[in-house]
Amino acid sequence: MTKISDIGTPVPGPAPLPIPADALSDHRGSWIPTWSMITTRFMELRKRRGLMIALIAVNIGIPVVFLGVRLITHAVDPKSYGPAGGYSIFEVVVLGFMYVFGFIVAAVVGCTAGSVDLTDGMFRHLVITGRSRLALYLARIPAGLAIVIAMVAIGYTIVCAVCVFAAPTQLNYDGINVPQGLSRPALDNWAAAHADEVICNFNYNGPNVPPNVPCGNGQISGPPPGATVKTPHGVVTVPTKYTEAQIRAFAVTVANQDYADYSATFLVPSTSLMVDVGLWIALEATIGFIVGLGLGSLMGQRTVPVILLVVLELILTPIFSRAVIAYMLNVQRAIVGVAMLHIEPGNLSTPFSGGGPGGGGGGGLGRMLLRPESTLVASLVIVGWLVFWTAIGAWRMMTRDA
Amino acid sequence: MTVATVEEGPSREANGQWAVETHGLTKRFGENIAVNDVELLVPPGCAFGYLGPNGAGKTTLIRVLLGLTHADAGTMSLLGHAVPRHRDTALARVGAIVDEPRFHGHLTGRQNLQILAAAREPAAKGRIAPALERVGILHRADDKVSKYSMGMRQRLGVAACLLGDPQLLILDEPMNGLDPAGMLDMRDMIKSLVSEGRTVVLSSHLLDEVERTCDAVAIVDRGTVIRQGPISQLLAGSSVEVQVECSDPDWAGRLLAGTALGAHVQVGPAGLAISLPEGTGRDAIAEINRVLVEGGISVYRLQHVQASLEQWFLSVTSRLGGQE
Numbered sequence: 261m262t263k264i265s266d267i268g269t270p271v272p273g274p275a276p277l278p279i280p281a282d283a284l285s286d287h288r289g290s291w292i293p294t295w296s297m298i299t300t301r302f303m304e305l306r307k308r309r310g311l312m313i314a315l316i317a318v319n320i321g322i323p324v325v326f327l328g329v330r331l332i333t334h335a336v337d338p339k340s341y342g343p344a345g346g347y348s349i350f351e352v353v354v355l356g357f358m359y360v361f362g363f364i365v366a367a368v369v370g371c372t373a374g375s376v377d378l379t380d381g382m383f384r385h386l387v388i389t390g391r392s393r394l395a396l397y398l399a400r401i402p403a404g405l406a407i408v409i410a411m412v413a414i415g416y417t418i419v420c421a422v423c424v425f426a427a428p429t430q431l432n433y434d435g436i437n438v439p440q441g442l443s444r445p446a447l448d449n450w451a452a453a454h455a456d457e458v459i460c461n462f463n464y465n466g467p468n469v470p471p472n473v474p475c476g477n478g479q480i481s482g483p484p485p486g487a488t489v490k491t492p493h494g495v496v497t498v499p500t501k502y503t504e505a506q507i508r509a510f511a512v513t514v515a516n517q518d519y520a521d522y523s524a525t526f527l528v529p530s531t532s533l534m535v536d537v538g539l540w541i542a543l544e545a546t547i548g549f550i551v552g553l554g555l556g557s558l559m560g561q562r563t564v565p566v567i568l569l570v571v572l573e574l575i576l577t578p579i580f581s582r583a584v585i586a587y588m589l590n591v592q593r594a595i596v597g598v599a600m601l602h603i604e605p606g607n608l609s610t611p612f613s614g615g616g617p618g619g620g621g622g623g624g625l626g627r628m629l630l631r632p633e634s635t636l637v638a639s640l641v642i643v644g645w646l647v648f649w650t651a652i653g654a655w656r657m658m659t660r661d662a
Numbered sequence: 663m664t665v666a667t668v669e670e671g672p673s674r675e676a677n678g679q680w681a682v683e684t685h686g687l688t689k690r691f692g693e694n695i696a697v698n699d700v701e702l703l704v705p706p707g708c709a710f711g712y713l714g715p716n717g718a719g720k721t722t723l724i725r726v727l728l729g730l731t732h733a734d735a736g737t738m739s740l741l742g743h744a745v746p747r748h749r750d751t752a753l754a755r756v757g758a759i760v761d762e763p764r765f766h767g768h769l770t771g772r773q774n775l776q777i778l779a780a781a782r783e784p785a786a787k788g789r790i791a792p793a794l795e796r797v798g799i800l801h802r803a804d805d806k807v808s809k810y811s812m813g814m815r816q817r818l819g820v821a822a823c824l825l826g827d828p829q830l831l832i833l834d835e836p837m838n839g840l841d842p843a844g845m846l847d848m849r850d851m852i853k854s855l856v857s858e859g860r861t862v863v864l865s866s867h868l869l870d871e872v873e874r875t876c877d878a879v880a881i882v883d884r885g886t887v888i889r890q891g892p893i894s895q896l897l898a899g900s901s902v903e904v905q906v907e908c909s910d911p912d913w914a915g916r917l918l919a920g921t922a923l924g925a926h927v928q929v930g931p932a933g934l935a936i937s938l939p940e941g942t943g944r945d946a947i948a949e950i951n952r953v954l955v956e957g958g959i960s961v962y963r964l965q966h967v968q969a970s971l972e973q974w975f976l977s978v979t980s981r982l983g984g985q986e
Binding site: 387 | 725728729730731749750751752753754756757758760761762763764765766767768769773774776777778779780781782783784787822826
């Protein structure tokens, strides 16, 4: 109930004027939103404290905490804890976290922007102004993206800065320090010179039995001397002693096999890669926002659309990017997340292949799992999703009873 | 079910003839007809009450007028502009509250008005502070709306209406949630708006409030407008009620029944309740007094009871109910 003390005495207002020219010619029926509509919509979203906390936490807070802990632990005990930055950390943070959860948080912002006018009862007030409903809808897009993209940009800039400035001085490949940028013969030479380390640490997937070399802590590589091992060439008995030449030759074989993976491993991400990946995760966040906006407007609420988009990103996209469903190949290709994986820049591992340099075999395994799809088709799928959901959301906004 | 399409009237410039004009306006929800062939003419520059019981279709009519939902048939215009064809032009000078006014609770009253002003012409931004001052909540303008009482939200809704410097205000149940002082303020505000030449249409089921506030009314029942016109004219057509307190009510009743006044007399514990036919003049009241005095009856009190809108409304609606 209104208390008398809450309210002052109403005072007479000015006399009404005839409908002035600016009201009649302010293009109120135009579908183009005004700058004021965009800025006030931006304000409305920015003032949602819970939403902003979630947005900042995901895009900035968690990467900062992750990198901060690595910086501190490395500073305290550099032998036990590796450097905070570098190429591999860049992959882990960007693909394992910012890409996926950036989409989800952007989708939450979109669903909020698409539904709050209805749930808060403001939609009716806005419609009564006579402003085009399409303009009211479209004003939400730049306003929401200004928030989402700004947050992604800040978080990503911090990640890039740490990954570049706190990168390791030597390339750590499969747990050992290897010079960066070696050619195949140079890597062979280096492997021959560090045969024991290569045999003990590098991945080997071949028919031969690894020779016995000491790997530290009393452990040796390969089966024990004198053991019988079944190989594709038949059953062989492990020699009691390998010659140095045999050991070096085996190390060179292993290094050769791992060269493709090694050559895709860098100390720091290149500038062009950082720019490309930045644009890529910004596009992913944009898709999350636009789809969320359309779905939120369509359903007139936030909860269910958010759940649907979380399911899309965390369940459907990983399944459709890895599984082969013969009779649903075109459906798989039409999933926006799968299309996004096809235009992933560089030779990174895919977000749903485990992340990190080893997770997808340097991108090889993750990409091999994807169904073939041209960049043009992938781009069309992405544009199609953006246009479709914008149209759906706008249509619902224009036809909904207020 | 046949669903007619909305026929739009010819585009007209505001000519000031009618602030709101509808012809054959109909809105259905499935089989239920919420607005039934409504012919409504609201003159400009007055307070007009749209009166009816709960569920009569008052809010639905307002929603149709404002383009919040579409009509199934009929034509309508606001300030002389046909809607929905020229809806943007018509609504440029219309302010409205529909149902309970709700806003973004996490924003302040001022910020909510900024959002609404942004959707109007540029000059609307400059009207935010005056509008807040006018409705008496300027000192709370920077508090979050979630902390507002119902009455303050109602006032904020009126402030939102004023952003467009409206020539026509449509207020749906504006007294809801207001305490007596708030209702008095709202009534004064409506009167002041009308005195400035604006037209105020208010829907209400509070007959007393409408009678105190409005110059003219339309009575709606089950989606149909059953009467409309100035309150004074509507009440002038009702019967004349006279209450008499006297020494011998039974004898008085018999005396009056024998006259040519055509009076319908009821005898109760408080005295006589006499109902005279519509159009009966004041002389009939003097005649009643003369008959009683000449009959040897002491008259202690004789009172002409002015018919209220409530009595008239109930008589009209009960008559309709009786016809069914």
